Amino acid sequence: MNPLLKSIFSTSFLFSVLRVATPIIFPALGVAISSLSGSTNIALEGIMLVSAFTGVIVSAFTQNLWLSLIAGISAGVLIALILGYFSLKLKADIILAAIALNLFASGITVFLLYIFAHDKGVSSSLKSLVFPTIKLGLLSKIPILGGILDNQNILVYIAFLSVIIYYVIVFHTPLGLKIRAVGLNPDAASSVGINVVRIKLYALILSGVFGALGGLYLSMGYVSWFGRDMTAGRGFIAIAASSIGGNMPLGTFLGSLLFGIVYALANFLAPINIPSEIIQVIPYIVTVLVLTIYSARSVKEKEVGEE
C-alpha cells in the first residue's frame, strides 16, 4: 500500500481527526441551535475565547476542575446573555453586536492575561489544570476503535454526548419544538402564545453552553494553556460546519468532522510537498456550495434578497 494512504488510514490519523474536530463540534452545535431559533450567532468565537480564558484562570487560582468548569460555562453564557440583551432587548442587529463581542473577547482576555500572568501571549506561567483523558484499559485492545478512542480527553466524549443531547433537546423536548417553531415563523409562533424573545434567549444560552465547552476543551485539554486569540477562527468555521449540516445533529457533527479530517490531513501531508493551502481551502468552498444549494431550494417560497 502507498505509504501516504497508509498513514491516512492509520489509527493515529483518525485519533487526531477526533482531537481536532472536537473544538469545532461544540461551537457548531452552538451555531446550529441559535440558527434553528432564527438568529445567526457569530459570537461563538468570542464565547469560546472567554470560556477558555476563564477556565485557565480559575483552575490556576483554585486548582479545582469542577469550579473551572462551572466558571468557564458561566462566562460563555454571560457573553451569550449580553448578546441576547443587546439584540433582543436593545434591538441591536445581532450580527453587529456579535462582531463587537468578538472584539471585546479578544481584547479583554489579553488585557486580563497581562494583569494575571504578566504575559500577553500565553498563560504558561500559571499552573492551570487540564481535564483528564479516558483510559479504556482492556477495551483499548479492540482493533482500530480502541486505538482511536483510547487516551482521548473526556471532553472529546462529551462532544459526542453533546450531539446526542442536541438531538434530544431539538426533537424530543417542548423547548426544542418551540425553538424550531420560532425559527420557522416567529409570527405564527407568537400567535399561538409562544414568547418569541424568551425562546430566542434560551437558544442563545444553550449556544453559550456549547461554545463554552469548546473553549474549555481548547485551553484545558487540547493544550494546557491559554493563548491570545487561540480560537483562531474556529467560531467562524463552526458556522460553516453547521451550514453544511443544515443545523441538524448528525449533519452538524459530520460537517465538523469534515473540517477535522481536512486539518489533520493538512498536517499529515505537510512533509510531502502538497501545498496545505489547497487542502485547507476545500471545506470553505464546500460550505459556499452547500449553502447556495440549500438556499436555492427554498428560494421559490421566499422573496429574493430579504434578510
Added chain:
Amino acid sequence: MEKFILKYFNLIRTIIAILIGFIISVSLIFLVSKDSIAALGYLFLGPFGSISRIGNIVELATPIIFCGIAIAIPFQAQQFNVGAEGTFFISAAFGTAFALIIQGLNLPGFIYILVVLTFAGLMGAFWGFIPGYLKAKYRANMVVLTLMLNYIAYFISIYLINYHFRDKAAGYLTSYRLPETLFLKQFIPNTRIHIGFLIAIASVFIAYYFLYHTTLGYEIRMVGFNFHFAKYSGINVFKVIVLSSLIGGIFAGIGGMAEVMGIHRRFLWQSLPGYGWDGVVVAIIGHNNPILIMFAAFFLAYLRIGGQVLNLLSDVPYELISVIEAIIILLITAEAFLENVKYRITVREAEKEAFKNESSS
C-alpha cells in the same frame, strides 16, 4: 435646545456612546495602572507627540477608510457583507502578481500605476460580485457567505504568493519587491503618508456622491430603508444587491493594492491584516455615511496609535483599545439605547406645539 437634540439625535447618541467607552476605559486604567495619570496622557495625547506619530494616524486611517466605504455601500442596502477583509487581501495579492507579470512591458510610471490599480479594483469587483450574486439569486446567507469567502481569499492569496511569486532571497515569506515606478510616493517628510491617502479621500467624496446623488445610490438606500417598499415601487432589488456588493468590492480592492504600493512595496502579509473588520467598525460608528466614516477612521486610528504609545510606555496593555471599540459599537448599534429619551423629548415638543397653537387661536 430640544429641537437641536432631536435633529442631531444620532450624532449625539454616537458621542454619548464614545464617552461611555472612554469612561469605562479610564476606569480600567485607574484599576490596573500604577501611574494612571501618565497612562491617560499616553493614551489621549501620545498620538500627537510627534510628526511621525501623527503620520502613523493618517497611514493607519488610509486602509480603514477604503474598507469602511467598501462595507458601508452594501450595509446601506441592509446587506451584511463582511467580505472587505478577504477582498482587500486577494486584490492586493493578485494585483501584486499582475504588476510583477507586466513588469517587462516597461510602462511609464503613471500609466503603470493606473493599470495596476484598475486591475486591483476589478479583482475587488469580482470578489464582491460572488456573494452579491449568490445572495440575490439563491438567497444564501450573506454574512456566512462572506465569512467563508474571506478564508477562501486568504488561502488562494497565500498559495499564489508563497508558491509562485515568492522572493526566496528575502529571508522571510514575501513576494518579490514591486518595481520602483509603481511606488505610491510618500510625500510628507518623516511620515509614510502616501498618495494612497489622497485616493482614499477622493473615494470618500465619490462614494458620498454615489450614495446620495445618483439613482443607483438612491435605490441602494431605498432597499436598505424598506425592502418591500423598494420592491413594490419598481426598484430592481436583484440588481441593487449584486451591484452594492460589487461596488463595495472595488473600493476594498483599490485599498488593498494602494497599501502594498504605498507602504510595504511588496505583498508581505502572511495572515489577514484585519482592515476589513476595522471597516465594519467605522461603518457602524459613521452610520454608513462615507464622510462620517472618514472621521470615524481617523478616530479609530487615533485610538489605536494611542493604544500603541500606552502599550510602549506604560503598564497598560494595548488590548484596552479593543474593549473601548467593542463597547462603542454595542451602544451605537443598540437602537433602543437612549430611545426613551428621544421619545420623551418628542412628546414634550409636541405638547408645547399643541399648547402654542391652542393659545394663539
